[in-house]
Amino acid sequence: MNLPDLRVFTVVARHDSLNAAAEELHLTPSAISKALRRLEEELGLPLFDRSTRQLVLNERGAMLLGRARTLLDLAEQARLDVQGERAEMDCRIGGPAVLLWRHGEGLAEGLQSYTGARLHLRPLFEGEALAALARGDLHAALVTQEALDSPHWSPEWDATDLGELALNVIAASRHPLAQMGQRGRKPVQAVDVLEYPFASPARSLFCGVARGSRSDGWRDDLLPRTIRYWADDLQVLLGFVREGRALAYLPDFAAGEHGLVGIRVVDLGFSSTEQVRLVWNPLRAPRWLRELAASLGNQSAS
Structure with a gap:
């Protein structure tokens, strides 16, 4: 079995489609089909149940898939470690948009x-x-601590601590509440905040x-x-917040954006925080990923 054919096999298995795999790998559907046929002929067994619309992994194909991913990971890890900082590579990190931000x-x-x-x-x-991450589509995932209680969790993974993310009331710098905490003005209280409309997600920005x-964490x-x-x-x-139309309850680092400020509410009565983690597999990680995890962990500690 050669590695290029195994790579084609894993991509087809993910998409259940020759055309989708061909698009991702920048090959023709004919080239994808030939690679699968070579692999199946070498093994002497079909790896997919074929229909007119899609390819579906059969039992033998499912057995090969995990081993193929391991072989490809080890080969890629060896190449990147040997080439070091000169290596050409695609670094794929996924997670909620707010954490990527x-x-x-x-x-x-x-x-x-x-x-x-190339950072994706x-x-x-x-x-x-x-x-x-479990499928091998990502090198690492940015998530909160709560997400680690997941059916996808693997005992091979590590979760590097990236520190705490606190939520705060965010407003435009020209919003009336942004002026209340200045010298000579009274502290901002919850009753003041509730006089103004909010903008909120209907779904959690994390999960x-x-x-x-309750999607933004406000009580x-x-x-x-x-x-x-x-x-x-x-x-x-x-x-909506930048335009001064509404307040929002968002991670406090959003207040660092141009035209936005954080509002300290002296009697809010509750707080919302999230512990952020970088999840990755140290057993299969090339040097760049091990160094990246250490760098992010050090940044959060400083």
């Missing part, structure tokens, strides 16, 4: 010495990111579960708000 610069900084590295950030909810007014059972704008897209949500 927070750690994107740190990921880029951790790969700075690898001049041939894939916005995926936490369960999807861990499933993609994607629909939780209605509406204690302090019921008026939510005027609903948007699951983070940038659309921030747009």
Whole structure:
């Protein structure tokens, strides 16, 4: 079995389609089909149940898939470690958009010495990111601690601590609440905040579960708000805040964006925090990934 044919096999198994695999690998469907036939002829067994519309792994194909991924991972790990910082490579990291936003610069900084590295950030909810990591589609996943209790979790994985993410009331710098905490003005209280409308996602920005007014972590059972704008897209949500149309309860680093500020509410009565983790497989990780995990962990500790 040669590695190029095994790579074709794993991509076809993921897509159940010759055309989709051909598009990903920049090959023709005919070339994909020939690679599968070579592999099946060498093994003397079919690996897929074929229909007019798709290819479905059979029992033998499913048995080979895990071993094929291991062989490909080991070959890629060996190549990257030998080539070192000169290696050409695609670094695939997935996770919720809000976590990619927070750690994107740190990921880029951790790969700075690898001049041939191409960083691919894939916005995926936490369960999807861990499933993609299990399939071998990602090198690492950014998730919160709560997501580690997942059916996709593997005992081979490690979870590097990237620190705490706290949520805060975020407003436009020209919003009336942004001025209240200045000298000569009274501290911002919960009753002041509730006078203004909010923008909120209808689904958790981390796991994607629909939780209605509780999706952003605000305790509406204690302090019921008026939510005027609903948007699951983070940038659309921030747009309502930047325009001064609404407040939002978001990770506090969002206050570092141009035109946005964090509002300290002196009597809020609750707080929301998330512990962030980088999940990866140290047994199959090439040097760049081990160094990246260490770099991010050191950044959070400093």
